[in-house]
Amino acid sequence: MENKNQNARPLFFQRRFWPMWTALSLGTFSDNVLRQSLLIGIPAGIISVPFFTNADNAIPYIGALLPIAILIFSSVSGQLADKYETSFMFRRTKFAEVILMCVAASAFIFGQGALAIAMLFAMGAQSAFFSPVRVSAMPKYLEPNELVRGNGLCNAGLFTFILMGYMVGGFLIIQDGYGGVAVGGVLITASLGGFFAATRTPFAAANDPDLKISFNGFTQTAAMYRYVFTSRGVAPPLIGVGVFYLLSTAVTVTVPLYGRDALHADPLVWTALNGLFAIGAGIGAIGAASLAKGRSGLGFSTAAIGAAGVMSFAVFALTPLAAGTPEAPLNLNGLFSSAPGLALVAAFISTSALAGVYIAPLQAAIQRRAPSQIRARIMAASSFANAAFAIPGSLSVLAITQNNVDPRLAFVAVGGAMLVIAGIMFTRRRLIPEGQYDESLRESDATN
Numbered sequence: 001m002e003n004k005n006q007n008a009r010p011l012f013f014q015r016r017f018w019p020m021w022t023a024l025s026l027g028t029f030s031d032n033v034l035r036q037s038l039l040i041g042i043p044a045g046i047i048s049v050p051f052f053t054n055a056d057n058a059i060p061y062i063g064a065l066l067p068i069a070i071l072i073f074s075s076v077s078g079q080l081a082d083k084y085e086t087s088f089m090f091r092r093t094k095f096a097e098v099i100l101m102c103v104a105a106s107a108f109i110f111g112q113g114a115l116a117i118a119m120l121f122a123m124g125a126q127s128a129f130f131s132p133v134r135v136s137a138m139p140k141y142l143e144p145n146e147l148v149r150g151n152g153l154c155n156a157g158l159f160t161f162i163l164m165g166y167m168v169g170g171f172l173i174i175q176d177g178y179g180g181v182a183v184g185g186v187l188i189t190a191s192l193g194g195f196f197a198a199t200r201t202p203f204a205a206a207n208d209p210d211l212k213i214s215f216n217g218f219t220q221t222a223a224m225y226r227y228v229f230t231s232r233g234v235a236p237p238l239i240g241v242g243v244f245y246l247l248s249t250a251v252t253v254t255v256p257l258y259g260r261d262a263l264h265a266d267p268l269v270w271t272a273l274n275g276l277f278a279i280g281a282g283i284g285a286i287g288a289a290s291l292a293k294g295r296s297g298l299g300f301s302t303a304a305i306g307a308a309g310v311m312s313f314a315v316f317a318l319t320p321l322a323a324g325t326p327e328a329p330l331n332l333n334g335l336f337s338s339a340p341g342l343a344l345v346a347a348f349i350s351t352s353a354l355a356g357v358y359i360a361p362l363q364a365a366i367q368r369r370a371p372s373q374i375r376a377r378i379m380a381a382s383s384f385a386n387a388a389f390a391i392p393g394s395l396s397v398l399a400i401t402q403n404n405v406d407p408r409l410a411f412v413a414v415g416g417a418m419l420v421i422a423g424i425m426f427t428r429r430r431l432i433p434e435g436q437y438d439e440s441l442r443e444s445d446a447t448n
Contacts, residue, residue: 012153015202016141022197023094024134025157030097030190031066031123032165034104036274037173037183038062038116040267043256046173047113057401062117063253063394067245067387069124070131074387075220076213078380081132082373083211086140086204093130094191094198100126101191105184124387131383136376139367140204147364148288155285155360159352163278170271208373224381233369234378236428237362240301242385243421244359247414249393252277257400258407263323265330272332273348280349284356301361302425308354309418314347316411355418 011017041047042058049058081089104119106112142150172182214220229235252274259270288300321340324330335341370378400407 011142011146011149015200017150017153019197019200019202020090020134020137020141021154021157023090023130023194023201024154025161026190026194026197027094027097027127027130028158029161029165029168030101030187030194031127032162033169033172033183033186033190034101034116034120034123035062035066036166036169036271037108038113038120039253039256040170040271041173041179043260043267046179047116049113049117057398059256060253060394060397060401062120063249063397064391065117065121066124066127067249067390067394069121070128070383070387071391072217073125073128074132074380074384075217075224076215077129077383078132078224078377079211079213079220080129081136081376081380082207083209083213085206086133086137087198087201089129089133090137090198090201091195093126093133094195096129097123097126098188098191098195101187105187107184108180108187109184111180128380128383128387132376132380135363135367135379135382136207136370137201137204139370139372139375141202144368147367148361151360151363151367152285152288152290155288155356155363156282159278159281159285159356163275163282166271166274166278170267170274174267207376221384224377224384227371227374227378228381231369231371231374231378234366237298237365237369238378238382238385240362240421240425241359241366241382242389243417244355244362245386246389246393247417248277248355249390250396250410251414253394253397254400254407254410257397258319258410262319262406262408263330264325265323265335268332269330269335272335276345276348277352280352280354281356283349284353284358285360287353288357288360298361298365298425298429301358302422302429304354304357305418305425306422308351308358309415309422311347311351311354312411312415312418315344315351316408316415318344318347319408 012021038047039059039062042049042062051058100119100122104116104123107115107119138147138150138154168186169183172186173179175182227234228238255274255277256267256270259265259267259273263269263273265273284304318340322330322335322338322344324334330341335345366378366382367375397410399405400410
């Protein structure tokens with residue numbers, strides 16, 4: 001592996017970083033092309049789904065498929081990531097993605113909606129195995145004082161490619177005659193690119209090569225969380241990241257319904273709104289990387305989530321001013337050419353940018369504080385928690401679809417939750433001794 005201290009090139013261009021970043025980003029892109037093609041295609045009437053008399057009710061369940069798969073497989077995936085050499089695991093998990101995306105592509109090409117939904121679940125399983133490999137690899141490839149920057153750059157790529165996946169999937173699926181073929185071609189191409197990037201990841205020794213793999217999900221999940229709660233300082237940021245996934249999932253799954261029923265907009269605007277969230281989150285991730293050099297960044301995290309709550313309330317307040325009507329739906333030109341529309345755009349971007357500042361320092365704190373021998377299993381526990389929080393975030397949308405509730409009320413609920421989180425973090429910061437926040441990240445402090 002490249003020497004972490006003597007390479008003069010910027011971190012982003014070093015082999016210890018860019019293959020991992022590329023594999024993550026392209027995998028995120030293909031996942032979201034698949035997911036968004038379903039979430040836009042179903043309410044638009046392009047993709048038919050079995051078992052649902054009201055197709056809208058399928059949306060929250062589809063949104064929950066990825067996290068459900070992660071819940072099921074996380075107990076095994078963390079063990080494998082600790083037992084086997086890191087670059088080997090990168091190659092194997094990304095090769096599995098290529099196979100699954102080929103099947104998903106065939107589902108879209110031949111109009112098999114049920115198979116496409118099944119492949120979304122399968123990609124959740126693949127993500128369950130890839131995520132602990134990638135997250136636990138970062139402390140191997142990066143210095144302790146590079147972790148916030150590395151997480152910021154990874155999150156920037158993550159959210160940028162979520163945006164691209166939203167835009168590409170949502171745009172292609174609505175094209176008459178060739179939408180399914182185009183979506184399939186993109187899925188195969190992106191998965192191949194991610195696999196080839198994974199072949200360039202550097203060697204990094206296994207955390208625990210003598211580990212005996214257990215397939216008992218209950219005992220291994222319990223063991224993962226025993227590690228979390230007995231490792232100093234790991235549980236609070238892990239829970240904080242999980243809450244982020246609850247809120248962000250609720251918002252992104254709600255947006256197509258919000259765009260249709262509250263904003264009275266056309267499907268391209270629905271796609272653009274989710275894209276605005278991804279743009280903002282990418283900006284916030286880069287901001288976190290810049291703000292927190294040499295520090296934990298947790299103070300910025302606290303302030304950012306409180307401000308994000310305020311901006312979420314602004315989305316609620318601005319919606320009636322920017323909305324179209326059922327007879328004359330709001331289009332992209334209307335959204336970006338009116339003062340209320342531009343204010344709504346700014347509120348969407350600001351909310352997610354501030355959330356992006358919130359999450360990166362928490363992720364770095366988990367990686368920095370997790371003991372090296374069990375790091376991947378703690379990262380798998382984090383993935384499990386993220387999925388466990390994302391499922392109710394997705395299913396909460398049933399309150400809208402089954403009760404004819406105004407979708408913009410979701411932004412009131414999310415804003416209130418963010419303000420509560422900010423209050424908890426502020427109070428905790430005042431009560432906990434200074435050393436717990438490991439503000440100084442010199443190498444001599446790497447064990448904090």
